[in-house]
Amino acid sequence: xxxxxxxSILLIITYAVLLIMALVRLEDLGSGAVRVxxxxxxxxLGFAIAFVxxxxxxxxxxxxxxxxxxxxxxxLKRPLAVVSAYLVFxxxxxxxxxxxxxxxxxxxxxxxxxxxxxxxxLQGWLNQFLEYLRLEELDLSSLNNMLKKLLDQAxxxxxxLGPHLLELTSGLVSIxxxxxxxxxxxIYMLSGKERLLGQCRRVLxxxxxxxxxxxxxxxxxxxxxxxxxxxxxxxxxxxxxxGLCALGMLFIQADYAxxxxxxxxxxxxxxxxxxxxxxxxxxxxxxxxxPLKAVTFLIFLVILQQVEGxxxxxRVVGSSIGLPGIWVLAAVTVGGSLLGxxxxxxxxxxxxxxxxxxxxDVRRRLARS
Numbered sequence: 001x002x003x004x005x006x007x008s009i010l011l012i013i014t015y016a017v018l019l020i021m022a023l024v025r026l027e028d029l030g031s032g033a034v035r036v037x038x039x040x041x042x043x044x045l046g047f048a049i050a051f052v053x054x055x056x057x058x059x060x061x062x063x064x065x066x067x068x069x070x071x072x073x074x075x076l077k078r079p080l081a082v083v084s085a086y087l088v089f090x091x092x093x094x095x096x097x098x099x100x101x102x103x104x105x106x107x108x109x110x111x112x113x114x115x116x117x118x119x120x121x122l123q124g125w126l127n128q129f130l131e132y133l134r135l136e137e138l139d140l141s142s143l144n145n146m147l148k149k150l151l152d153q154a155x156x157x158x159x160x161l162g163p164h165l166l167e168l169t170s171g172l173v174s175i176x177x178x179x180x181x182x183x184x185x186x187i188y189m190l191s192g193k194e195r196l197l198g199q200c201r202r203v204l205x206x207x208x209x210x211x212x213x214x215x216x217x218x219x220x221x222x223x224x225x226x227x228x229x230x231x232x233x234x235x236x237x238x239x240x241x242x243g244l245c246a247l248g249m250l251f252i253q254a255d256y257a258x259x260x261x262x263x264x265x266x267x268x269x270x271x272x273x274x275x276x277x278x279x280x281x282x283x284x285x286x287x288x289x290x291p292l293k294a295v296t297f298l299i300f301l302v303i304l305q306q307v308e309g310x311x312x313x314x315r316v317v318g319s320s321i322g323l324p325g326i327w328v329l330a331a332v333t334v335g336g337s338l339l340g341x342x343x344x345x346x347x348x349x350x351x352x353x354x355x356x357x358x359x360x361d362v363r364r365r366l367a368r369s
Contacts (some may be wrong), residue, residue: 045178046186234268270341271348327351
């Protein structure tokens with residue numbers, strides 16, 4: 001038998017055996033993969049932080065390159081850029097916890113304190129509506145009691161944390177250590193970005209044939225660029241939409257402006273469905289205060305989303321990730337059904353990468369024919 005044919009058959013048999021073993025032991029492989037990911041959690045988290053701060057670091061790097069004219073001072077531009085990026089990051093976190101979180105807590109406390117009155121108003125409106133339809137009255141006291149019961153259970157859980165204080169403390173220490181290690185890893189990655197990328201390219205070209213190494217590098221660059229534009233766009237859009245929504249709420253229901261602004265901002269991070277989820281949650285909150293204010297808020301939010309999506313977002317973020325709307329919806333639907341919230345968040349950039357690669361391959365094949 002030809003040696004080349006024998007090697008091909010042996011390779012096919014080995015692949016089939018490994019595939020069957022993987023399918024049989026799929027649950028064990030999944031748990032093993034989770035354990036491995038937990039071992040590398042600080043490194044992966046550090047990579048995520050470095051990935052988010054890469055754009056600000058690149059901006060400050062170019063800024064210091066223009067400001068530091070002396071050739072001897074050019075060596076300081078990268079450390080200064082890394083320090084500046086982290087200072088902006090820390091200032092943003094401090095600003096959120098100093099200004100947004102206290103206002104958010106006040107809004108939540110105000111809502112919980114007024115919950116009984118809201119439920120009475122809602123009961124009255126519902127009774128009037130049912131009376132108009134000549135139906136029997138529905139009692140919402142059970143809903144009110146259920147909310148109170150949930151709050152009592154939450155307070156009981158918090159008061160019962162004493163026996164588990166040691167476990168909670170060890171968990172907090174583990175989280176702090178993980179965050180510190182992640183910050184250290186991210187600093188090394190940002191400060192030595194060019195050196196690390198060069199080492200990865202050399203290792204890839206040393207162990208992978210050139211016909212495979214070049215496409216791998218192209219796909220890696222495409223993935224990095226797509227995820228960078230997607231993350232940047234979603235964060236900027238969420239901040240702008242949440243801020244403008246909070247400003248508009250000052251004229252509708254000023255007490256809940258921080259709360260609804262945060263709800264809309266966080267929901268905007270979820271592609272496609274996030275805007276509707278935030279609108280429904282905020283409207284349900286406002287309908288207990290006043291149905292008219294809820295309708296006013298929905299009209300205001302629709303107008304705001306049109307202005308933000310057609311005027312502000314293209315100017316601030318620039319071009320989109322290049323994925324048609326129908327495929328965005330399909331990616332979010334499939335990703336959410338497979339991986340839940342993580343699938344919803346990351347399905348759009350993954351689908352954009354696949355769409356771009358498929359489009360390039362189709363053009364290349366058509367050009368050859």
